[in-house]
Amino acid sequence: MTDSPSGGLSRRRFLTSSGALGALALAGCTEQSSGSGSGSGSGTGTSAGGSTDSAGGQLSGEITLTGSSTVYPLATAIGNEFQKEHDQVDISLSPTGSGGGFSNHFCVGNSDFNNASRPITQSEQDLCSENGVEYHEINVATDALTVIVNTENDWVDCMTPDQLRQIWRADGASTWADVNADWPDEPIKRFGAADTSGTFDYFNEAILGEEANHTGNYEATEKDNLILQGVQQDQYGIGYFGFAYYQGNQSAVKALGIDNGNGCVKPSIESAKAGEYKPLSRPLFTYPRKEALAEEHIAEFARFYVEQSANADLVSEQIGFVPKTEETMQSELEALNQVISEVQ
Incomplete structure (x- = not known):
């Protein structure tokens, strides 16, 4: 751990x-x-x-x-x-x-x-x-459950729940360009929580909903440091974990904002407390x-x-x-x- x-x-x-x-x-x-x-x-x-x-x-x-x-x-x-x-x-x-x-x-x-x-x-x-x-x-x-990408990722700073759904659902996007044609035509490398994790359950509920299943095409782990390292080492990586671990490693990866329909909101203690960081406050x-x-x-x-x-x-x-x-x-x-x- x-x-x-x-x-x-x-x-x-x-x-x-x-x-x-x-x-x-x-x-x-x-x-x-x-x-x-x-x-x-x-x-x-x-x-x-x-x-x-x-x-x-x-x-x-x-x-x-x-x-x-x-x-x-x-x-x-x-x-x-x-x-x-x-x-x-x-x-x-x-x-x-x-x-x-x-x-x-x-x-x-x-x-x-x-x-x-x-x-x-x-x-x-x-x-x-x-x-x-x-x-x-x-x-x-x-x-504030936090979605992270590599620091060399210069094509996205914010995603909608639908874009996250395309990346993380079974039979979803294979490349970044599948989500947005302006993004690189490179395979998405996913790193996330194992299915024994409450983080996995919450992400499923908040992002995928009842109509979609979480992809099995990702590196699953209970260890946040392995998610961090995976994204840190791959320009085309994406992952998610609790805000506390991101707060201690802010220089290692980039946190994405979430646009839930009212503009981009970055994960933070303040945005979670105010109820603005939706739907990933928990x-x-x-x-x-x-x-x-x-x-x-x-x-x-x-x-x-x-x-x-x-x-x-x-x-x-x-x-x-x-x-x-x-x-x-x-x-x-x-x-x-x-x-x-x-x-x-």
């Missing part, structure tokens, strides 16, 4: 990479569908052990997070900050992709949180229910497992995660997402505290 734009992992107790969760059980792949809400079931997954006391004793135990590679840098930064205050808590974070995290880890009860760059789908809700896993949905930030989530919230160290981390979602210095300046307002953060915190009170 990519390094965090905020500098990566600096504390020795913060465990990352897929190897950190290598012993977790695997389940089948998901299908894309729409859905949201709180899960159902009795909560049969095994929670990491931990301890503290209500008077403020030392927190300790383990916390496992799976899911979105887009949310990964934010979760990393928040985990690092949490461990500055609670160094007896071990946090394992694995960027499995939103769908991979739900299917292979979270919905079979083997992770405490799943980060996601789109809402949980109906098929994932069903899988959680089948395994007795209840969950709570938390909106932690807003992202909410980001984390889903704690309700049974895991019975453990005090996990409940405290969940509260901290929500509180930090309004920390503009961390969310916006360090990572590159739109933070929650104080009002919306407090609303999320109240809802979380209600869930915690039900399980403790």
Whole structure:
């Protein structure tokens, strides 16, 4: 997985990479569908052990997070900050992709949180229910999904959703000239998210819609750095990933604006916050497992995660997402505290 734009992992107790969760059980792949809400079931997954006391004793135990590679840098930064205050808590974070995290880890009860760059789908809700896993949905930030091209690309600075659809749909454009006759008659080299990624799901929904399928003729990966390198090394390359990774690599590639009918709008924190960057602004989530919230160290981390979602210095300046307002953060915190009170 990519390094965090905020500098990566600096504390020795913060465990990352897929190897950190290598012993977790695997389940089948998901299908894309729409859905949201709180899960159902009795909560049969095994929670990491931990301890503290209500008077403020030392927190300790383990916390496992799976899911979105887009949310990964934010979760990393928040985990690092949490461990500055609670160094007896071990946090394992694995960027499995939103769908991979739900299917292979979270919905079979083997992770405490799943980060996601789109809402949980109906098929994932069903899988959680089948395994007795209840969950709570938390909106932690807003992202501006960013389309990138090579810095030597001098023929396009802005695209419409229809032009992007021609490039990324199955049986679509093969060359740049197929999209616009004034563009080079050269093969399009595509680099994008794997189909286990919430970024893939969101791009499909926002750009391709129900009438088209995503092309299989592209380099698919969960690793943003490989998308960046692919586009960086090919003049005719194009790719997409979360804005946070672009913000940390702005000199390496060029971000395209999107003309959704009201002129070209570049991806930025400001344009996403204002609701002007359409249709590629998207909410980001984390889903704690309700049974895991019975453990005090996990409940405290969940509260901290929500509180930090309004920390503009961390969310916006360090990572590159739109933070929650104080009002919306407090609303999320109240809802979380209600869930915690039900399980403790």
